[in-house]
Amino acid sequence: MTPAEVIWHDIECGAYEEDLPLWRMLAREHGDPILEIGAGTGRVSLDLVGRGHDVTALDSDAELLTELAVRAAGTTLQTAVADARSFTLGRRFALCLVPMQAIQLFGAVEGRAAFLRCARAHLLPGGVLAAALTEVVEAYAVVDGARGWAGPLPDIRELDGVVYASRPTAVRDEGEVFLIERLREIVDAHGRREVQENRVALQRVSAAELEREGRRAGLRPLPRARIPATADYVGSEVVMLGA
Numbered sequence: 001m002t003p004a005e006v007i008w009h010d011i012e013c014g015a016y017e018e019d020l021p022l023w024r025m026l027a028r029e030h031g032d033p034i035l036e037i038g039a040g041t042g043r044v045s046l047d048l049v050g051r052g053h054d055v056t057a058l059d060s061d062a063e064l065l066t067e068l069a070v071r072a073a074g075t076t077l078q079t080a081v082a083d084a085r086s087f088t089l090g091r092r093f094a095l096c097l098v099p100m101q102a103i104q105l106f107g108a109v110e111g112r113a114a115f116l117r118c119a120r121a122h123l124l125p126g127g128v129l130a131a132a133l134t135e136v137v138e139a140y141a142v143v144d145g146a147r148g149w150a151g152p153l154p155d156i157r158e159l160d161g162v163v164y165a166s167r168p169t170a171v172r173d174e175g176e177v178f179l180i181e182r183l184r185e186i187v188d189a190h191g192r193r194e195v196q197e198n199r200v201a202l203q204r205v206s207a208a209e210l211e212r213e214g215r216r217a218g219l220r221p222l223p224r225a226r227i228p229a230t231a232d233y234v235g236s237e238v239v240m241l242g243a
């Protein structure tokens with residue numbers, strides 16, 4: 001049976017495509033091998049492997065990577081279960097990608113510093129680290145009104161007769177972090193309904209701050225890139241740091 005964590009990850013991250021052209025372009029420009037940090041079930045890694053790249057996908061969540069290994073069967077993709085702040089792969093990479101604001105999940109300045117040191121140690125000379133950042137997220141909170149749901153539409157999937165729906169309910173500005181809140185609902189084949197609250201804390205960090213932190217880890221800031229916003233996803237500034 002598919003673990004719930006995999007289902008929610010696919011529902012909440014799997015449909016995002018706006019950043020793929022940038023990762024593909026960087027992969028062509030910088031070549032292999034490529035390391036994706038916080039790869040999840042492989043939205044980006046599988047796309048790059050499908051284009052012939054040599055990719056290692058790292059994530060701290062073993063369930064997500066087990067699922068990724070199944071999806072990558074028959075390809076050259078390698079997986080590594082490890083924390084982004086303390087990993088040793090015994091290999092260096094031409095390109096290290098951190099898509100979808102994963103770098104904002106590694107804790108505050110000390111967490112990012114530990115990650116940047118690890119990433120620096122895994123880059124080949126001339127190698128590049130590219131990390132997508134959400135600098136500003138508009139705070140909001142949705143309440144169910146008399147006329148029904150007024151917030152963003154839920155992401156929905158049906159699997160073996162069970163319906164999974166995840167709807168964003170609030171983004172709260174908590175100073176150092178943005179709290180992103182979702183309601184996850186499961187309706188089984190008998191109509192039984194289960195509702196869970198889910199919260200993710202995204203560290204607030206600007207591109208300029210991350211570049212300063214990169215310098216302290218021995219990396220050199222390069223021109224930034226941008227990923228445009230879509231109707232469903234905020235845009236990102238992509239910090240590029242060279243070894």
Ligand SMILES: C[S@@+](CC[C@H](N)C(=O)[O-])C[C@H]1O[C@@H](n2cnc3c(N)ncnc32)[C@H](O)[C@@H]1O
Pocket residue numbers: 013014037038039040041042043044058059060061064082083084085099100101102105106
């Ligand atoms: C927003 S998801 C992005 C998944 C994938 N890169 C994508 O773009 O679809 C963030 C991922 O980072 C992983 N993650 C969070 N903290 C981590 C850490 N300290 N070390 C490694 N991975 C981490 C999570 O398990 C999750 O799979």
